[in-house]
Amino acid sequence: MTGLARAMWMGIAAVVIGGMGSTKQGGTPAYFTDDERVRVMAYWNEPGRYIVSAPKGDGPWVVRLTPAASIWFLAYNRACGAAKAPPTQQVPQASGTVPAEWEKWVTAKLEYDLARARAAADAANSLAVGRQPSPQSLPAPPPAVPQSLLQAVGNPPPFAAAVAPMSYTVTLDSGTTVSYTDQVPVPKRYAYFRYAEGVIYPGTPLRSLPKQDLEKLFTGAGLTPFEAHVMAAVSPLEGGFDAINTYDTGVVSVGFIQFACLSSGGGSLGALLLREKREAPADFERDFRRFGLDVTPDGLLVAVDPDTGAELIGQPAALKIVQDKRLTAVFQIAGAHSDTFRRMQVREAKQRFYPADDVLTFTVGGKDLSVRVGDIIRSEAGMATLFDRKVNRGTLDPLPQVMSQVMTEHSLTDPKALSAYEREIVSAMRYRRNFLADATLTQPAP
Numbered sequence: 001m002t003g004l005a006r007a008m009w010m011g012i013a014a015v016v017i018g019g020m021g022s023t024k025q026g027g028t029p030a031y032f033t034d035d036e037r038v039r040v041m042a043y044w045n046e047p048g049r050y051i052v053s054a055p056k057g058d059g060p061w062v063v064r065l066t067p068a069a070s071i072w073f074l075a076y077n078r079a080c081g082a083a084k085a086p087p088t089q090q091v092p093q094a095s096g097t098v099p100a101e102w103e104k105w106v107t108a109k110l111e112y113d114l115a116r117a118r119a120a121a122d123a124a125n126s127l128a129v130g131r132q133p134s135p136q137s138l139p140a141p142p143p144a145v146p147q148s149l150l151q152a153v154g155n156p157p158p159f160a161a162a163v164a165p166m167s168y169t170v171t172l173d174s175g176t177t178v179s180y181t182d183q184v185p186v187p188k189r190y191a192y193f194r195y196a197e198g199v200i201y202p203g204t205p206l207r208s209l210p211k212q213d214l215e216k217l218f219t220g221a222g223l224t225p226f227e228a229h230v231m232a233a234v235s236p237l238e239g240g241f242d243a244i245n246t247y248d249t250g251v252v253s254v255g256f257i258q259f260a261c262l263s264s265g266g267g268s269l270g271a272l273l274l275r276e277k278r279e280a281p282a283d284f285e286r287d288f289r290r291f292g293l294d295v296t297p298d299g300l301l302v303a304v305d306p307d308t309g310a311e312l313i314g315q316p317a318a319l320k321i322v323q324d325k326r327l328t329a330v331f332q333i334a335g336a337h338s339d340t341f342r343r344m345q346v347r348e349a350k351q352r353f354y355p356a357d358d359v360l361t362f363t364v365g366g367k368d369l370s371v372r373v374g375d376i377i378r379s380e381a382g383m384a385t386l387f388d389r390k391v392n393r394g395t396l397d398p399l400p401q402v403m404s405q406v407m408t409e410h411s412l413t414d415p416k417a418l419s420a421y422e423r424e425i426v427s428a429m430r431y432r433r434n435f436l437a438d439a440t441l442t443q444p445a446p
Contacts, residue, residue: 040292044306059125068157070193120162198247203240221346242335265314270299362400371415380441
């Protein structure tokens with residue numbers, strides 16, 4: 001076989017196996033050929049494709065929570081027995097006795113660190129624009145950290161810092177332009193902030209899409225009207241089909257219910273990409289692969305570094321997507337313009353998070369009982385409540401305990417009799433939003 005014939009054969013084989021064009025040293029599969037990686041680099045480094053700049057304004061410096069502080073606050077919440085509170089609840093209610101000196105000290109340190117960061121930001125901005133900084137009066141620094149708090153949670157880092165956000169503008173060959181700003185502002189005790197260079201775009205709300213287009217999309221994805229109403233009700237808590245979030249514990253979170261890759265670099269986002277790659281390979285090539293994004297057969301993200309051409313898999317790929325907004329933008333553009341990617345989001349959401357077919361097992365009076373969720377929860381408001389919890393936490397807990405308690409309190413013997421107490425169950429399972437007050441959804445009987 002001649003060298004030319006062999007090269008042609010290798011190229012055909014690469015297409016047949018869906019992009020696994022070569023093997024890295026050490027036997028690791030390569031998902032992009034050398035030529036493909038060169039093309040990805042050339043595309044992303046064309047003039048005007050990617051512009052990084054400082055935001056406009058009186059001064060670039062602002063005050064932000066530090067990622068280290070956010071990690072510490074999560075540990076603090078856990079020590080207070082409140083780690084499972086909704087992320088919208090900034091000071092979670094502790095379950096148990098928390099020493100009063102802990103909260104008093106944390107509050108004092110937070111206010112001191114915020115004031116010190118504000119003074120630093122003002123001084124830096126004054127220097128940037130050529131004016132004298134304003135006089136700043138700092139509160140008294142907190143006393144030494146209580147020893148019991150130190151032992152339970154660890155030494156606290158600075159809770160706030162003066163930072164200078166950066167702006168990023170990405171332009172695709174279609175002329176579509178997207179912009180981001182890092183150093184996302186979060187509440188001062190937010191426990192899930194992880195990446196200072198991360199960004200957020202909430203996406204286009206589903207309620208603003210043409211009704212007929214949305215109905216066509218949901219129908220094409222195989223949803224019933226009931227299921228469509230539930231998903232549309234929960235989506236405002238997450239985002240639009242084109243939503244992207246790269247600053248929190250999800251690492252890279254995408255779409256109308258925020259499919260996240262998590263620290264593994266796979267997660268539900270990897271499963272979503274794998275679904276499109278298998279069900280619509282040509283669209284996957286158009287939406288993701290030509291830009292340097294792929295997914296392994298076991299659902300790990302693959303990314304080509306636009307600057308070096310290095311092929312990254314799993315966690316390194318996820319972190320590169322956080323760091324390089326060119327790769328971030330690919331997800332937003334696909335969610336905004338690809339009907340296929342939107343349809344895949346809906347299908348994956350139903351399979352992975354829709355709770356109707358989940359079978360729960362719990363114990364009442366020493367006897368193990370099982371029941372299908374859809375046999376108990378029959379209203380849209382009730383299903384939305386459970387869908388909300390499963391999307392955000394990945395579990396329906398504490399639903400089994402709630403069902404066991406309701407059966408015991410009402411002296412029930414058949415778990416299907418719980419359907420008469422749906423409102424009581426749903427009320428106990430309320431999470432980020434009270435869907436029982438949503439008049440657009442069907443409600444449990446009184």
